[in-house]
Amino acid sequence: xxxxxxxxxxxxxxxxxxxxxxxxxxxxxxxxxxxxxxxxxxxxxxxxxxxxxxxxxxxxxxxxxxxxxxxxxxxxxxxxxxxxxxxxxxxxxxxxxxxxxxxxxxxxxxxxxxxxxxxxxxxxxxxxxxxxxxxxxxxxxxxxxxxxxxxxxxxxxxxxxxxxxxxxxxxxxxxxxxxxxxxxxxxxxxxxxxxxxxxxxxxxxxxxxxxxxxxxxxxxxxxxxxxxxxxxxxxxxxxxxxxxxxxxxxxxxxxxxxxxxxxxxxxxxxxxxxxxxxxxxxxxxxxxxxxxxxxxxxxxxxxxxxxx
Numbered sequence: 001x002x003x004x005x006x007x008x009x010x011x012x013x014x015x016x017x018x019x020x021x022x023x024x025x026x027x028x029x030x031x032x033x034x035x036x037x038x039x040x041x042x043x044x045x046x047x048x049x050x051x052x053x054x055x056x057x058x059x060x061x062x063x064x065x066x067x068x069x070x071x072x073x074x075x076x077x078x079x080x081x082x083x084x085x086x087x088x089x090x091x092x093x094x095x096x097x098x099x100x101x102x103x104x105x106x107x108x109x110x111x112x113x114x115x116x117x118x119x120x121x122x123x124x125x126x127x128x129x130x131x132x133x134x135x136x137x138x139x140x141x142x143x144x145x146x147x148x149x150x151x152x153x154x155x156x157x158x159x160x161x162x163x164x165x166x167x168x169x170x171x172x173x174x175x176x177x178x179x180x181x182x183x184x185x186x187x188x189x190x191x192x193x194x195x196x197x198x199x200x201x202x203x204x205x206x207x208x209x210x211x212x213x214x215x216x217x218x219x220x221x222x223x224x225x226x227x228x229x230x231x232x233x234x235x236x237x238x239x240x241x242x243x244x245x246x247x248x249x250x251x252x253x254x255x256x257x258x259x260x261x262x263x264x265x266x267x268x269x270x271x272x273x274x275x276x277x278x279x280x281x282x283x284x285x286x287x288x289x290x291x292x293x294x295x296x297x298x299x300x301x302x303x304x305x306x307x308x
Contacts, residue, residue, distance in 0.1 A: 010043060013044070014040075014066075014070075015073060015074050015077055017060065018070045021053070021058075022059050022060060023037045023060070041053065048065065050063055052066040093122070093123065093124075095123050095126050096125045098126070098127040099119075099128055099287075100147065101149065101150050102138075102142045102150070102152070103133075103153070104132070104133060104139075104274075105132070105202070106250060106274070108132065109231065109250075109253040115294060119294060122294070136153055136154050137157055143277065143278065149282060150276060151278075152295065154273065160280070162277055162279060163279070163283060164278075166274075167276045168299045170248060170250075172210075172269040172272075173245070174192070174243055174244070174262070174265050175237050175245075175260045176242075176243050177237060177259065182263065186264070187264065187265070187266050189266040192221070193221050193222070195222070195242070196222055196224035196242045197243055198225045198240075198242045198244040199211075200228070200230040201226055201227075209269055209270075210265075213269055224242055230246065230247075231253075234250070234256040237260060245269070276292060276296065
């Protein structure tokens with residue numbers, strides 16, 4: 001027998017016929033018409049070169065060949081069904097899956113501890129791998145190649161194959177050391193411009209969000225230090241007379257917030273959005289959906305540090 005000539009629908013029809021011993025009842029069992037079931041039986045007879053089911057006084061009677069096939073085919077179909085059912089569900093408590101997430105610097109500090117704690121409780125047998133990326137469009141490469149299941153960072157270039165949803169936003173605050181002459185009072189623009197500034201620039205450029213906002217009014221601040229690592233900034237500010245404009249979450253997660261005074265920026269600065277992104281091919285996978293829900297749950301809360 002050439003197995004390439006037997007499709008799964010024919011095997012399902014055969015299984016129903018063996019269970020019901022009636023073309024009509026077998027059709028009802030699997031949702032097919034009586035003519036379709038008769039055609040399926042005719043094709044099975046041709047492929048297997050056996051009558052398979054013949055009419056008897058109490059309905060269709062199986063041939064010895066049909067009886068030989070019935071049990072192993074029924075078991076095989078049941079196993080296929082169990083496999084298909086399994087792929088539609090995910091039980092985190094019994095999972096040993098490994099999930100991989102790509103994180104830019106800030107989510108590594110702001111989101112990862114919460115995510116690790118959540119996974120340890122909900123899926124103790126699962127493992128987590130973290131990939132770091134800096135340039136926002138690197139997230140697309142990681143998702144395209146399948147190196148990560150999801151990423152969290154600032155929005156990358158839009159593409160139809162990469163799906164995303166807003167996760168959290170970070171607003172800007174100005175920080176100076178406690179005891180600094182400007183600490184504890186409203187920060188005006190002239191004072192802000194006169195102070196020595198620390199600029200965080202992962203791309204090692206001497207131009208950031210604050211500089212772009214000032215340039216719209218033809219203004220420029222005095223940069224005293226530029227560095228690529230945002231989490232080094234709070235300690236440097238706490239040990240100097242410089243001022244820095246950072247995301248509030250960076251200050252909170254730095255471990256140095258109690259050494260700093262927070263001030264409201266004297267210029268309007270849009271908050272920085274962070275998004276959860278994933279590849280379209282993973283969109284419907286149950287385990288992947290569950291993992292993304294965990295990431296959403298682990299996102300930093302809306303209550304952020306406020307200047308005061």
